Amino acid sequence: MASKKIITVFGATGAQGGGVARAILQDSNSEFAVRAITRDTNSEKATALAALGAEVVAADIDDKESINRALQGAYGAYCVTFFWAHFSPEKEYAEAKSMAEAAKAAGLQHVIWSTLEDTRQWVPLDDDRMPTLQGKYKVPHFDAKGEADHLFTELGVPTTFLRASFYWDNFIYFGMGPKKGPDGKLYLTLPMGDKKMAGIASEDIGKCAYGIFKRGQELIGKTVGVAGEHLTGQEMAAAFSKALGQEVLYNSVSPETFRSFGFPGADDLGNMFQFYRDFDEVCNSVRDVSLSRALNPELKSFDVWLAENAARIPLE
Ligand SMILES: NC(=O)c1ccc[n+]([C@@H]2O[C@H](COP(=O)([O-])OP(=O)(O)OC[C@H]3O[C@@H](n4cnc5c(N)ncnc54)[C@H](OP(=O)(O)O)[C@@H]3O)[C@@H](O)[C@H]2O)c1
Secondary structure: OOEEEEEEOOOOOOOOHHHHHHHOOOOOOOEEEEEEEEEEOOHHHHHHHOOOEEEEEEEEOOOHHHOOOOOOOOOOEEOOOOOOHHHHHHHHHHHHHHHHHHHEEEEEEEEEEEOOOOHHHHHOOEEEEEOOOOOOOOOOHHHHHHHHHHHHHHHOOOEEEEEEEEEEOOOHHHOOEEEEEEOOOEEEEEEOOOOOOOOOOOHHHHHHHHHHHOOHHHOOOOOOOOOOOOEEHHHHHHHHHHHHOOOOOEEEEEEEHHHHHOOOOOOHHHHHHHHHHHHHHHHHHHHHHHHHHHHHHOOOHHHHHHHHHHHHHHOO
């Protein structure tokens, strides 16, 4: 049998990369092998990937030489940056540049770049509907990712531009789930008005990415958004009520109110939700549920995800 084509997966111990790595490793007939990138090859998560059959390799996306080594001999790569580890769009842009240049130098045949919209194309800096943040961004954790898209294109790296959706896992890990109000009732607080937002089980992002790699040339040069469902705050609250067995009310606040919540990144996320709300058609049309399901037949709906995860959501 011909040797398998190596996919280098950055962030392999995290949500997106972990999903990509497991999707490939769990398919015993896969044409691909996984090179799982981590800064700590001895961690529990790295060891678990090795046990599934991954080649676990140390690299840091802030160290260009280590990226070059990680891509040597590979067919493709899943490239993702980690905004919430440092809150710096400039750093994300520099990391994307290093990955694009290394992908070019290694002659990769297929890169998936996990990007998001550069929201400034729709909300210029002088648009006062939302504040400008960090001097030159509207949604810092989106904008530099989108700005970096051209680096891959201009270098001629065969790239699929993957736009992820809001992870439903944020309800577990990011403190965004329903919370008890002073009246003892549960409230889901989001500044989405009555607009639908694309969401997804984070594990499904990686499964969709595997579907993209399996299609070979077909999706190179294309932007592919992935989503499990598009739901309003009201619809999510109703799904929570059913899954938790207790009523959850949708608390629709303004983006201004959300930005003022004061936790680190509240202003960035307030702007993000406002972008999702005001440009719902732009965001939802690219995050196509049918295509996501075609790429990943196991794609979960919110109800299915909740049935498996509701008990893990902190409600206090
Ligand atoms: N949360 C959402 O709803 C959402 C939606 C769309 C897009 N995103 C974007 O998703 C990105 C994060 O992806 P994720 O959620 O998959 O991340 P994650 O689960 O936080 O995982 C990050 C992993 O990356 C590794 N890592 C961190 N810094 C690194 C570095 N300098 N070099 C190499 N590896 C590094 C860490 O592994 P080791 O410690 O093992 O090295 C960690 O396990 C963010 O940029 C965010 O904007 C998030």
